[in-house]
Amino acid sequence: MTMSNTGGRRRPPTIHDVAREAGVSRGTVSRVLNGGHYVSPAAQEAVNAAIRKTGYVVNRHARSLITGRSDSVGFLLTEPQERFFEDPNFNVLLRGCTQALAAHDIPLLLMLAGTEDERRRIIRYITAGHVDGVLLVSSHSGDPVAEELRAAGVPLVACGKPIGLGSKVSYVAADDRDGARDMVRHLLASGRRRIGVVTGPLDTPGGVERLAGYKEVLAEAGIACDERLVVSGDYSRASGEAGAELLLERAPDMDAVFVASDLMAQGVLVALHRAGRRVPEDVAVGGFDDSPAAVAASPELTTIRQPWDRISAEMVRVLLAQIGGEDPAAVILPTELVKRQST
Amino acid sequence: MTMSNTGGRRRPPTIHDVAREAGVSRGTVSRVLNGGHYVSPAAQEAVNAAIRKTGYVVNRHARSLITGRSDSVGFLLTEPQERFFEDPNFNVLLRGCTQALAAHDIPLLLMLAGTEDERRRIIRYITAGHVDGVLLVSSHSGDPVAEELRAAGVPLVACGKPIGLGSKVSYVAADDRDGARDMVRHLLASGRRRIGVVTGPLDTPGGVERLAGYKEVLAEAGIACDERLVVSGDYSRASGEAGAELLLERAPDMDAVFVASDLMAQGVLVALHRAGRRVPEDVAVGGFDDSPAAVAASPELTTIRQPWDRISAEMVRVLLAQIGGEDPAAVILPTELVKRQST
DNA sequence: TTCTCTACTGTGAACGCTCACAGAAGCATG
DNA sequence: CATGCTTCTGTGAGCGTTCACAGTAGAGAA
16 A cells, blocks of 8 residues: 655546556556456556556546546425425435445535526526536426526436426335325324314425325215314414414314424424314324424324435435436336324 | 527537627636626627627536536535434524525535545545535534544534534534523523533533533622532433433532533423422523523523524634635634523 | 836646556467 | 457547636837
């Protein structure tokens, strides 16, 4: 392990230096660097030894200049970032993507498009080819960014189904509808019949799908959907609290609530407590996400776990496939019911 | 605004295309791109028009190849990432840095060095010159990464003072000691005399400094430091709970606790509640961080706000200055006491 | 005039890499 | 023996930019 670059910033070794050291040509070194096809075992080994000896690291700029690839991908966050950065799921997602990419030696560029200006700048940056593909995270759909990038032919994978783009753009999502079904079935199984719901924003796939699952199971069970039992929130704790108050007012006989996020469920617990209802004795509460909020709540929340680790891994897999030339794909991953104290 | 690149992935325009369009040479276009010195107003304008017309965006790889700069910086996270990603402060930091860099049109590369392997790979990546500088976030000090990067001559700014590296490496930190002083003075001012402390890990600057501030103020007030009133935690909620139990056992007459993080303070509240102590009547509790946990707690926590938005902005400023050739610098930013219900 | 200085412009040569191509072996097939 | 095929290797060209240098033109001074 002789790092010949001892002290004093010297010019880093190039492919020439390695070639000379190994007694071969640039071409052979390049071939070793790119998979080692059509290289004799002897040359292969000589080159590897020379790389170790010189401490050579490929200059990605030079490589990118000729290949046209950048060997990096963007992680793009659109719309109000506060929400994302407070969302524990988002953190798992970001970490998971970074690690999955690191396994392929691909750096992740974090991009925040909060304002319209930033949005334009970033679109420009991306379409100029500075990244090979984009992992897109935007809660609200109808996001113009997805469409712009798709139109520009940039490989793209969204987290959650982007409403309105059909199958033109890849996405990876948890099976929100099925998760909602599981939860509502679970509530029915424990004998509840007056089940309320606090939905997420209805312009998000999660909001729509989870409500759909709720309605399906009620229909399946032959229970008419009572619109007084349906209120909408915005995933915030406060909106959960307000939602529960509204539900209690409109349907005091409610014996369970399915809440579309754990954070909102925390708010629901507060409102129920204030109204003197015991959880789960009087009213059962089911959350969604299995976030830290679920175990921080008292009683601890029964909730639906979304497979965020798998989601990030799949997003990266699908994106790399697409960069490699494959067609867009949609991946739906199963959720899991986590039973705790609130039901 | 005629984007001539309508439909079908065509070769993006180069500096040549712009030059031809503007009727000038490559050199002139390049000069316009890099500040516009020694360019006639007429040429300046012709080039700008040509850039707009062609939709030209500079190829950063080609530029980097010759300048040796990469015009990007790394945001490096070492050690267990779970902690960081759950830490709301960290999120603010990451967001702030990304935005501050975006203002300079510099992308941020997120790098996670969890395992030893990752650490080596990332060091290699960085020292190969793939980023111009590094924003380092590592809680525990004695982190070998900082020293390695410093030795390799990589511009570096740490978040929080890296113990053991003296003034060799730049850092930006909140004035932990002064924040602790403020809090303890505040507790004294409300008449408390038996003030306990739950410190952070004592191999972190935050842990050490906040304890030092506590001791200073007690000494200043002529109160002997009672070692039974000092326990250490690891910034987790559980360790706060355990810490408070230990304090109550060793010093039942304690009338206040200064806790080195809000999360630990939440644990302290739980333990005090269980022991039947009222907050703040029997025991006052002061936290640190002003994280969301502070307002989520009941009673809401009096705490010390760290200026995370300024910290990120300063980290970026110092790093860019250092990349520009300036010497390392240390920046200490003031904290602020936020009074709520727990004191 | 002649010279110098400043403001501006164009050109060749890199930067470090990959790609296409040409060629040299080695071996089997006609 | 020629011909083909496969495996391996070296070489020139070029990716899109900046940089250093060599100019050119015009203004002012000697």
